[in-house]
Each structure stands twice: as structure tokens, then as C-alpha cells.
Amino acid sequence: MAITRRHCIQSLGLMALASATSPCLATQLANEYPWQALLGVSLVGEHDYQAEIEGEIPTSLEGTLYRNGPGLFERAGYRKQHILDGDGMIQAIDLMNGKARYRNHFVRTPKYLREQATGRFLYPTWTTLAPELWENFPGTPPFSQAGVTTYLMDGILTAHDEVGQPFALNPDSLEDMGQHRISPKGGAIYLKAHAKQSGTTGNWTFISWSHGLAPSVDIIVRSPNGRVIDHRKVSMPRDCYIHDFFATEHFTIIDLHAIEFNPLPMLAGLYSFTDCLKWSPALGNQIIVIPRDSGQPVKFFPAPARFMWHSFNAWEKGSEIIADFIAYDAPDHFIGKDPQMKAIMQGRCTRTYHSGMAYRYIINLQRATLREELITDGNIEFPIIHPKLGGLACQFGYATFGAPGQFFHSGITRIDLNTGAQDQYDFGEKVHVGEAIYVPEGMSENRGFLLSMALNGDTGKSFIAILNATHVSAGPLALIHLRHHTPLSFHGTWSDKR
Numbered sequence: 173m174a175i176t177r178r179h180c181i182q183s184l185g186l187m188a189l190a191s192a193t194s195p196c197l198a199t200q201l202a203n204e205y206p207w208q209a210l211l212g213v214s215l216v217g218e219h220d221y222q223a224e225i226e227g228e229i230p231t232s233l234e235g236t237l238y239r240n241g242p243g244l245f246e247r248a249g250y251r252k253q254h255i256l257d258g259d260g261m262i263q264a265i266d267l268m269n270g271k272a273r274y275r276n277h278f279v280r281t282p283k284y285l286r287e288q289a290t291g292r293f294l295y296p297t298w299t300t301l302a303p304e305l306w307e308n309f310p311g312t313p314p315f316s317q318a319g320v321t322t323y324l325m326d327g328i329l330t331a332h333d334e335v336g337q338p339f340a341l342n343p344d345s346l347e348d349m350g351q352h353r354i355s356p357k358g359g360a361i362y363l364k365a366h367a368k369q370s371g372t373t374g375n376w377t378f379i380s381w382s383h384g385l386a387p388s389v390d391i392i393v394r395s396p397n398g399r400v401i402d403h404r405k406v407s408m409p410r411d412c413y414i415h416d417f418f419a420t421e422h423f424t425i426i427d428l429h430a431i432e433f434n435p436l437p438m439l440a441g442l443y444s445f446t447d448c449l450k451w452s453p454a455l456g457n458q459i460i461v462i463p464r465d466s467g468q469p470v471k472f473f474p475a476p477a478r479f480m481w482h483s484f485n486a487w488e489k490g491s492e493i494i495a496d497f498i499a500y501d502a503p504d505h506f507i508g509k510d511p512q513m514k515a516i517m518q519g520r521c522t523r524t525y526h527s528g529m530a531y532r533y534i535i536n537l538q539r540a541t542l543r544e545e546l547i548t549d550g551n552i553e554f555p556i557i558h559p560k561l562g563g564l565a566c567q568f569g570y571a572t573f574g575a576p577g578q579f580f581h582s583g584i585t586r587i588d589l590n591t592g593a594q595d596q597y598d599f600g601e602k603v604h605v606g607e608a609i610y611v612p613e614g615m616s617e618n619r620g621f622l623l624s625m626a627l628n629g630d631t632g633k634s635f636i637a638i639l640n641a642t643h644v645s646a647g648p649l650a651l652i653h654l655r656h657h658t659p660l661s662f663h664g665t666w667s668d669k670r
Contacts, residue, residue, distance in 0.1 A: 205519040206516065206519065206520065206521035207602060207627075207629030207630075207632070208516055208521060208580045208604060208627075208629070209516055209517075209519050210627060210629075210632060210657045210659075211255060211516065211580070211604060211627060211659055211660040212245055212252075212255045212516055212517045212659060212660065213245065213657065213659060214243060214244045214245050214246060214258075214659065215243050215261065215276060215656065215657070215658055215659055218275075218276055218277055218278065219274060219275065219276055219655075219656070220273070220274070220275045221273070221274055221655065222271060222272070222273055222274075223265075223272045223273070223274045223636075223652045223653060223654055223655075224652075224653040225270075225271070225272055225650060225651070225652055225653070226650065226651040226652075226653060227638075227648065227649055227650035227651060228270065228649070228650055229267055229270050229271075229272065229638060229649075229650045229652075230621065230638070230649060230650075231270070232613065233267055233611065233621055233638065234267055234268050234269075234668070234669045235266075235267060235611070235666055235667050235668040235669040236264050236265065236266045236267070236343070236666070236667045236669065237264070237265040237267070237609060237623050237636065237664060237665075237666055238262060238263070238264055238322050238324075238329060238343075238664050238665050238666070238667065239262070239263040239264075239265075239322070239606075239625055239661040239663070239664040240260055240261070240262055240263075240318075240319060240320060240321055240322035240331055240332075240661065240662060240663055240664065241258075241260070241261065241319055241320070241659060241660055241661035241662040241663070242255070242256070242257060242258025242259065242260065242261070242317070242319045242659060242660065242662075243258060243259060243260065243261025243276070243278060243319070243658075243659050244258050244259040244261065244278060244284075245257075245258045245517070245659070247287060247291060247292045247293050248291055248292040248293075248303075250292065250293055250303050251300075251517065252297070252299065252300045252517065253299045253300040253444065253514055253517060254298070254299030254300065254446065254513055254514050254517060255513045255514075255516055255517055255660055256298065256299060256446075256506075256513055257297050257298050257299040257300055257317070258317065258319060258659070259278060259279070259281070259283070259284050259287075259317050259318075259319060260278070260279040260281070260284075260317050260318035260319025260320070260331050260333065260339075261276055261277065261278050261279070261319065261659070262276065262277045262278075262279060262322060262329070262331060262341060262346060263275070263276045263277075263625070263658065263661065264276075264277075264346060265623075265636055265652065268669065272636070272652040274652075274654055275346060276658075277341070277346040279318040279319070279331045279339050279341070279348065280339075280348040281315060281316055281317065281318050281339055282315055283295055283315035283316065283317060284317075294307060295307065295313070295314055295315055296308045296311060296312075296313055296314075296441075296444065296445075297313050297317060297444075298313055298334070298444065298445050298446055299444050299445070299446045299447075299514075300444055301441070301443075301444055305441060306441075308441030308442075309439075309440075309441045310438075310439045310441070311435075311437075311438035311439045311440065311441050311442075311443075311445075312435075312438065312439070312445070313335050313445060314335070315335060315336070316333040316335045316336045316337070316338075316339070317333050317335075318331035318332065318333050318338065318339045319331070319333055319662075320332055320333050320334065320365035320662050320663060321365040321366060321367075321662065321663040322663065322664060322665055323367060323376075323665055324343060324665055324667055325376060325394075325396075325398070326352070326397070326398040328340040328341065328342070328343065328349060328352065329341045329342070329343040329346075330352055332363070332365040332366075332367075333365055334362055334363070334364055334365050334415075335361070335362060335363075336351075336361065336363065337351050337352060337353050337354055337363060338351075338352050338354065338363070339351055339352060340352035343667060354378050354392055354394065355378075355390075355392045355394075355400050355403050356400070361380065361382065362380055362381045362382065362383070363378060363379075363380040364378065364379050364380060364381065364414070364415065364416070364417070365415070365663075366415065366416040366417065366482070368417070368418075368419035368562050368563065369559075369562045370419070370421065370562055370563045371560045371561045371562045371563055371564040372421055372563060372564065373395075373396075373421075374395070374396035375393055375394065375395055375396065375401065376393070376394045376395075376396075377391065377392070377393050377419040377424060378391075378392040378393075378394070379391055379392070379417055379424065379426070380392070381408075381412075381413075381414060382405075383411055383433065383435060384411070384435075386407065387407075387408040387410065387411040387412070388405050388406060388407050388408055389405070389406050389408055389426060389462075390403065390404070390405050390406075391403070391404055391405075391406065391424050391462060393464070402464065404466055406460075406462050406470060408426070408428065408460070409428070409458060409460075409472070410428070410455075411432075411433045411435075412428050412429065412431050412432075412433060413431050413433055413445075413449055414426065414427065414428065414429070414480075415480075415481050415482070416480065416481060416482045416483050416497075417483065418483050418485075418486035418493075418495045418497075419486065419562070419563055420486050420487055420488050420493060420563045421464075421487075421488060421563050422463060422464050422465070422488065423461050423462060423463055423464065423486075423488070423493060424462045424464070425459060425460065425461050425462070425486060425493065425495060425535075426459070426460040426462065427457060427459055427475075427478075427480050427483075427497070428457060428458040428459070428460055429457045429477070429478060429479050429480055429499075430451065430452050430453050430454070430455040430456055430457055430477040430478075430479070431449050431450065431451060431452070431479070431503075431507075432449070432450045432451075432452045432455070433448055433449055433450075434448050434450070435448055436448075446506075446507055449507045450507070451479070451502050451503055451504075451507060451508060453477035453501075453502065454477075455477065456474055456475065456476065456477050457474070457475040457476065457477055457478055458472055458473070458474060458475070459472070459473040459474075459475050459495075459533060459535065459542055460472055460473075461473070461493065461535060461537070471537065471540070473535060473540075473541075473542035474542070475533065475542055475544060476544055477501070478499035478500065478501065478531065479499060479500045479501075479502065479503040479506075480497050480498065480499045480500075481498065481528075481553065482497065482498055482553070482554065482555050483495065483496065483497040483498075483555065484496035484497060484498070484530070484555040484556075484557055484566075484569040484589065485557045485561065485562065485563070485564075485566055485569070486563065487563055487564050487565045487566070489565065491536060491537050491538040491539075492534055492535060492536050492537070493533070493534075493535040493537065494532065494533070494534060494535075494565070495532065495533040495535065496530065496531070496532050496533075496547065496555075496569065496589050497530070497531055497532075497533075497555070498528045498529065498530055498531070498552055498553055498555050498571065499528065499529065499531055500526045500527065500528055500529075501526045502525070502526045503526070504524050504525055504526055505524040505526075505579040510522050511524075512524050512578075512579050512580075513579065516580075523577040523578075524577055524578065524579055525577070527549075527550065527551035527552075527576055527577075528551060528552050528553045529546060529547075529548065529549045529550065529551075529552065530546070530547035530548045530552060530555070530569070530571070530587060530589070530592070531544055531545065531546055531547060532544070532545045532546075532547050532589070546592075547587065547589055547592050548587060548592035548594065550573055551573055551574050551575065551576055551578070551581070552571040552572065552573045552581075552585065552587075553571060553572055553573075553579070553581060554571055554572045554581075554606065554607035554608070554663075555569050555570070555571045556569065556570050556571070556607065556608065556609065556610050557569050557570070557610070557617075558610060558612050558615070558616075558617050559610065559612070559666075560612070560615060561617070566589065566617060567588060567589060567590055567617055568586055568587065568588060568589065568617040568618050569586075569587050569589050570584065570585065570586050570587070570608050570610055570622060570641070570644075571584075571585055571587060571608075572584060572585075572605050572606065572607065572608065572624075573585050573596060573598075575601070580604045581604065581605055582598055582599050582600060582601060582603050582604065582605055583596055583597055583598035583599060583605060584596065584597055584605060584608045584622060584624055584637075584639060584644060585597075585644065586618060586641065586644045595643070595644045595645050596644055596645060597639065597644050597645050597646070597647050597648075599626060599637070602628065602629035602630050603626055603627065603628055603629060604626060604627040604629070604660075605624050605626045605637070606624055606625045606626065606660070606661050606662075607624065607661075607662065607663055607664065608622040608623065608624040608639070609622070609623045609624070609664050609665065609666050610622055610641060611623060611666050611668070612641075618641050618642055619641060619642055620641045620642075621638055621639065621640065621641060621649075622637075622638070622639040622640075622641050622644065623636060623637070623638055623664075623666070624636065624637050624639070625658060625661050625664075627657060627658070632657055633653065633654055633655065633656060633657055634654045634656070634657050634658040635651050635652055635653045635654060636651070636652040636654075637650075637651055637652075638650045638651075638652070
């Protein structure tokens with residue numbers, strides 16, 4: 173159930189939710205509560221300024237880093253339950269002539285505008301019920317928060333959630349341009365936030381999950397200029413929640429992990445969507461291989477029970493599909509009894525018992541077999557690859573890593589996906605490091621730069637780190653220091669201005 177004003181005062185404290193966020197307030201939070209709590213505190217207002225730079229920004233690195241994530245967690249003393257939930261905020265860091273300009277902008281979705289006008293939350297979202305009981309029927313989140321991913325496509329910047337279509341922004345001014353439909357065809361209500369772009373054709377693949385008694389997936393393929401090439405619906409064997417998927421040149425692959433979804437308490441307005449999810453490892457996973465050619469059969473492969481947030485990549489090798497991803501033996505950081513992502517919103521820091529590890533599926537279509545291999549253990553998340561190698565064979569991936577028991581990570585690593593060897597840099601135990609965006613120099617997989625947004629738990633402020641992808645363990649080439657903290661930022665993209 174949702175946290176009331178009284179609960180907020182007892183835990184994180186409404187002082188952190190005041191009408192302005194100051195450096196001293198951020199430092200106070202970092203001292204009195206688990207410093208990671210700042211990741212779930214709203215950034216008040218929209219900013220535009222030249223940031224302070226420590227070190228030197230490489231002269232060849234000119235462009236804009238865009239980030240998206242929840243930036244607004246509370247209204248009128250009513251607070252989101254989960255760090256994954258909040259109104260979307262685009263951040264832009266412009267790098268030019270050795271300088272860095274910081275901007276942020278809350279996406280003006282219909283939900284944001286209506287709630288901004290009334291000064292309170294009006295609608296249920298993924299993890300949090302609306303304040304009034306009658307506002308939670310039929311329970312399904314009705315509006316997008318546009319706060320998960322961001323892509324550059326069709327000449328615009330898009331902000332995606334997992335409800336409805338994405339929203340468009342001008343990539344230069346961040347001006348809102350309204351909803352941007354991925355497909356004019358009906359359906360595709362729960363369009364997933366993650367998309368895959370082919371390194372061969374530049375085509376984009378999207379999927380949308382339809383819940384209910386007859387669950388299904390819509391697969392939408394669009395050309396680089398926005399033309400819908402294909403839109404088909406495929407029945408699924410059971411209902412589930414998924415966040416990401418795989419795509420190769422000829423196949424879309426769904427990892428149907430061992431999560432059960434019981435929508436009845438949600439439809440009754442009693443529980444949020446995530447409260448209706450249950451980890452059931454006895455189900456195992458089903459890997460569903462869907463050919464782009466609708467005349468070919470869909471194939472199903474059983475796999476060990478793993479929870480997957482994100483994939484690295486997938487590609488075809490003769491009659492085999494190679495699929496690399498990060499997964500957990502159980503998602504105790506996300507759902508279940510007192511998950512860490514929920515506790516941190518109350519100013520508490522719990523422990524997780526299952527860490528993200530890198531795995532590889534080797535799916536032999538001719539022999540109808542699937543083999544799972546462990547690439548590397550540890551505690552890793554937010555995988556990325558060279559942006560031009562989607563659906564193509566690749567050797568290196570990049571990810572964040574942290575200490576066991578923590579979903580909040582402190583370092584960046586380059587992983588050889590064939591051997592598991594790593595080259596990594598740890599910023600220290602009082603730093604949270606977000607997803608690193610890889611800015612390549614040419615087609616080399618480990619020549620370029622890594623850009624990551626991080627939070628310093630000692631100062632209560634955020635910074636952007638720039639690392640050399642060739643030698644990650646050498647540490648930052650430059651740090652771009654912000655004047656304030658930033659909430660947890662999920663995903664981003666890079667626009668090259670050279």
C-alpha cells in the first residue's frame with residue numbers, strides 16, 4: 173500500500189521533500205540516512221548552467237549525453253513506494269570545446285500536467301496506488317510517466333515508459349512535442365521501454381505485452397525513417413512481467429522468466445501492479461524464439477529460473493542464436509518481502525541475497541536445444557555494447573558492478589563476453605554509479621569513452637565521469653561536477669555533434 177505523510181515523516185522525512193533542494197539539505201540526508209536515499213529524492217526545478225570540470229574532457233568527445241529516469245517522487249506529502257517509479261525527467265549534458273552544460277526537463281505527459289495543475293497525485297502507477305481508494309479502479313496504470321529510456325529516432329528524442337506510446341522532445345531545446353506513436357495499428361498498450369536497433373539495417377524493434385487470460389506480445393519493426401515494416405501479435409503461454417528482450421536479424425527472443433502475475437487485487441484497486449508479482453522458480457524460464465518470417469513456427473525452449481532486467485545483445489551463428497544477458501537467481505531486490513528498491517524510499521537500506529551475473533544462452537535451432545553458460549559472476553547490472561553492433565556478433569560488453577548485497581553499484585567494468593575477463597574501476601563505497609553510455613571511436617568495441625552519471629554520498633551531489641574504454645581501470649579522464657544531487661537515472665543515449 174502507499175506510504176502516507178506520517179510514514180514519510182517517520183522514515184525519509186518530509187524535510188527531504190521540501191520545495192527546494194540545497195547542498196546542505198543533501199549533505200544532511202547523506203549523514204542521517206543511508207546516503208543512497210538521495211537516489212529516491214526529487215530534483216526540484218529545471219536547471220541550465222555550465223558545470224564545473226575536474227580534469228580535461230577529451231577534445232574528440234563533443235555531443236550530448238541524454239539520460240532518463242524518475243525525477244519526481246512525491247506530491248502533497250504522498251510519496252512513491254518504489255525507486256523505480258516516478259515522473260520522467262530528461263537530463264542533457266552538452267559537451268563542447270572542453271566545457272559541459274547541464275540541463276534537466278520534466279516530460280510534460282498528460283499525467284504530469286494534470287497532477288501539476290492539482291498539486292497531487294491522481295493516478296495509480298506501477299508501484300504505488302493513488303491516494304484515494306476510488307482513484308484506483310480498475311487498478312491498471314492508465315498513463316505513461318515517460319521515465320525509463322530515451323532514444324534518438326525519427327529526428328527527435330523519445331522518452332519511454334511501459335504504458336502506452338513514448339513522448340517526443342526536441343533534442344536541442346528539450347521542448348515537448350507530444351506523444352510519438354511507434355505504430356498506428358491498434359493494441360500495443362504496454363509498449364516496453366527497451367528497443368533494439370539493428371547494426372545491419374538500422375531498423376528498430378519494439379515489443380508490447382498484453383496482459384489477461386490470453387496474454388500476447390506485439391512485435392513492431394520500424395525502419396530508420398519511421399516506416400512500420402512489420403507489426404504482428406504472438407500468443408504467449410502464460411502471463412508475466414518482462415522488461416527487456418533480445419533481437420537478431422531474423423528473430424525476436426522473449427525470456428519469459430519465472431514470475432507469476434495475479435491481476436485480481438490490482439483490478440480491485442487494492443494492490444499495485446508490482447505487488448501482484450510473485451517469483452515462482454518452480455515454473456522455470458521459457459525462451460520463446462519468434463521468427464521475423466510469420467510463416468515459420470515459433471519455438472519454445474525451457475531454461476533455468478532466472479530474472480532478467482536487461483540483455484547485452486544477441487546474434488546468429490549458423491543454426492545457433494547466441495544471447496548474452498544479466499540475470500538473478502531471484503529478484504529479491506525488486507519484489508517480495510522488503511525489497512531493497514522499496515526500503516530505500518523509506519530511508520532504510522536492506523540486503524539482497526541474489527546478485528546479477530552475466531549469462532549466455534546458446535540456442536541451437538536445428539537440434540532444438542538450449543544451453544546456458546555463466547560468463548562471469550559478481551554483482552553487475554545495466555549492460556551495454558557498441559551501439560552499432562545490435563544483432564551482430566560482439567566480444568565486449570560494459571556494465572556497472574557493486575558489492576554483494578547491494579543493487580546500488582559503485583564501479584564500471586568492461587567484460588570480455590567470450591572469456592569473462594574484466595577491466596574495471598571502482599569509485600568507492602560512498603559512490604553510486606549508473607549505467608555507462610559507450611561513445612565509440614569508429615567500429616572498435618573497446619576504443620572510445622564511457623560516460624556515467626554518479627552520486628557522491630559524502631557531498632550529496634552528483635557528477636558525470638568520463639573513462640577511457642580501452643583502459644577502464646585507469647579511472648576517470650574527467651569529472652563533471654553538478655551543483656546538486658540527481659535521482660536514480662536508468663538509461664541514456666549519446667548524440668555525436670562532430
